[in-house]
Amino acid sequence: MSDEEDDIVLSELSNEELVQQMHDDLYDGLKDEILEGVNILLERGWAPYKVLTEALVEGMRIVGIDFRDGILFVPEVLLAANAMKAGMGILKPLLAETGAPKQGKMVIGTVKGDIHDIGKNLVSMMMEGAGFEVVDLGINNPAENYLEALEKEDADILGMSALLTTTMPYMKVVIDELKAKGVRDNYVVLVGGAPLNEEFGKAIGADAYCRDAAVAVETAKEYMSQRMHNQ
Amino acid sequence: MPPAMLADTALAESAVTVSIPHSTTPTILLIACGALAREILAVIECNGLTGMALECLPATLHNRPEHIPEAVREKIRAARGRGIETVHVVYADCGTGGRLDRVCEEEGVTRIAGPHCYAFFDGLDDFAARADEEIGAFFLTDFLARQFETLIWKGMGMDRHPDLRDLYFAHYDRVVYLAQTDDPALDAKARAAADRLGLRYERRKTGYGALADFVQRAASSGC
Numbered sequence: 001m002s003d004e005e006d007d008i009v010l011s012e013l014s015n016e017e018l019v020q021q022m023h024d025d026l027y028d029g030l031k032d033e034i035l036e037g038v039n040i041l042l043e044r045g046w047a048p049y050k051v052l053t054e055a056l057v058e059g060m061r062i063v064g065i066d067f068r069d070g071i072l073f074v075p076e077v078l079l080a081a082n083a084m085k086a087g088m089g090i091l092k093p094l095l096a097e098t099g100a101p102k103q104g105k106m107v108i109g110t111v112k113g114d115i116h117d118i119g120k121n122l123v124s125m126m127m128e129g130a131g132f133e134v135v136d137l138g139i140n141n142p143a144e145n146y147l148e149a150l151e152k153e154d155a156d157i158l159g160m161s162a163l164l165t166t167t168m169p170y171m172k173v174v175i176d177e178l179k180a181k182g183v184r185d186n187y188v189v190l191v192g193g194a195p196l197n198e199e200f201g202k203a204i205g206a207d208a209y210c211r212d213a214a215v216a217v218e219t220a221k222e223y224m225s226q227r228m229h230n231q
Numbered sequence: 232m233p234p235a236m237l238a239d240t241a242l243a244e245s246a247v248t249v250s251i252p253h254s255t256t257p258t259i260l261l262i263a264c265g266a267l268a269r270e271i272l273a274v275i276e277c278n279g280l281t282g283m284a285l286e287c288l289p290a291t292l293h294n295r296p297e298h299i300p301e302a303v304r305e306k307i308r309a310a311r312g313r314g315i316e317t318v319h320v321v322y323a324d325c326g327t328g329g330r331l332d333r334v335c336e337e338e339g340v341t342r343i344a345g346p347h348c349y350a351f352f353d354g355l356d357d358f359a360a361r362a363d364e365e366i367g368a369f370f371l372t373d374f375l376a377r378q379f380e381t382l383i384w385k386g387m388g389m390d391r392h393p394d395l396r397d398l399y400f401a402h403y404d405r406v407v408y409l410a411q412t413d414d415p416a417l418d419a420k421a422r423a424a425a426d427r428l429g430l431r432y433e434r435r436k437t438g439y440g441a442l443a444d445f446v447q448r449a450a451s452s453g454c
């Protein structure tokens with residue numbers, strides 16, 4: 001099917017059909033179609049936040065479920081994430097202007113010695129999609145990067161990612177450093193990455209281990225509402 | 232399956248029982264990743280080791296490490312059911328985050344030390360010492376050099392979506408081929424893989440590294 005035909009089809013769909021189609025396009029990692037869909041919904045007067053949550057975040061939630069269940073594998077997830085990222089590129093400046101709800105601020109990064117970043121990027125994006133402000137420190141981060149950024153950004157949440165058995169223990173180094181500086185309890189510490197588990201999260205003194213991006217968002221929201229409550 | 236017929240694609244995708252020459256009544260079982268089958272056989276053959284059987288799990292489990300511990304447990308229990316008491320696991324942790332070690336402990340078997348095969352071929356201490364400097368390295372072994380097209384290029388979807396290459400490898404600067412054998416054809420394959428990934432190429436002869444010691448010690452564990 002040519003792009004031109006795609007254009008006609010997408011813009012002729014009702015809102016409901018278009019959102020459904022965008023979920024399918026996200027699932028198939030079709031970046032151009034996602035960009036087009038986002039623009040059509042905006043032209044139809046949808047608030048950027050509504051486009052983000054109903055078309056993109058919901059679509060990516062479905063991708064996440066099928067990845068967890070072994071139906072999709074890494075390439076599909078990465079293509080879907082890339083398509084969502086493109087859509088968010090349009091929405092982000094608009095969200096800032098239109099004052100979407102704000103949940104809190106997270107500093108996230110892959111730990112020292114590790115340059116796997118697909119999962120971390122996905123978590124960043126889904127956190128942003130849920131209204132968190134995210135400062136992404138990238139890969140291979142020594143403890144001082146996290147500590148500096150947490151302070152400078154006045155963040156609420158620290159997120160650390162590790163995909164290697166050899167790098168996961170470094171998360172404890174970072175947490176111990178936070179403790180040594182007397183600031184551990186200023187932050188909610190979330191950790192993730194395929195080789196981790198809940199027991200490990202507890203053992204190193206994190207607040208929670210999150211199996212995937214959806215759990216990360218839910219957990220972060222819970223902690224933020226507890227924090228509001230306690231303040 | 233006799234050693235000469237060990238096809239890489241079978242080792243990648245299926246569970247394979249490898250028959251070992253001169254080991255008609257084996258008392259020791261090695262349970263290994265398919266990516267290590269040829270290398271284990273080479274160590275057995277060149278040291279004239281006897282009394283061992285080798286069963287491999289599909290090398291593709293590498294990408295689903297959460298399934299490795301229970302798959303290994305099943306093999307151990309099946310072997311015990313057949314009366315083979317001495318079992319060794321030739322799998323690194325392989326991203327199981329310690330779960331494979333727990334299975335080995337529960338079942339009373341030993342495992343080759345190390346986080347992944349790249350580290351035990353290279354030597355655990357040497358690999359760790361070079362970790363900072365080689366942070367941007369993507370490693371190949373003989374098996375991966377042979378299987379690059381199937382397991383990495385196609386397996387990671389780069390054949391269908393060439394843009395994925397940059398998404399995967401943006402932070403990499405080189406391919407380091409940890410060579411078990413001196414084979415110019417494999418060297419050429421590994422170099423071609425590096426070219427395809429747009430990364431600089433380095434070859435390091437490691438031989439069988441810690442795998443050789445492990446298999447040899449395993450051979451004398453059966454009495």
Ligand code: B12
Pocket residue numbers: 064074077108113114115116117118119120122123158159160161162163164165166190191192193194195209210211212213214216292293294295296324325326327346347349365366367368369370371398399400401
């Ligand atoms: C893709 C991949 C790669 C890509 C990485 C591309 C990139 N830009 O990240 C490539 C091919 C480049 C690669 C390279 C290597 N890899 Co790799 N890789 C993988 C693989 C197959 C998938 C990881 C992934 O991206 N999953 C998809 C994402 C979406 O899932 P995820 O990361 O788990 O993230 C989710 C959750 O865990 C969670 N989460 C993740 N982070 C965080 C953070 C927070 C704060 C929270 C709350 C949640 C959270 O949410 C995410 C979204 O749902 C894994 C195997 C596996 N199945 O895990 C091996 C694996 C991690 N790699 C491994 C290895 C060994 C390597 C190499 C050394 C291999 C080599 N030949 O050189 C190199 C690394 C070299 C180096 N210099 O460091 C091993 C690690 C073994 C071990 N003992 O630790 C694994 C387990 C494969 C294996 N069994 O051998 N790899």
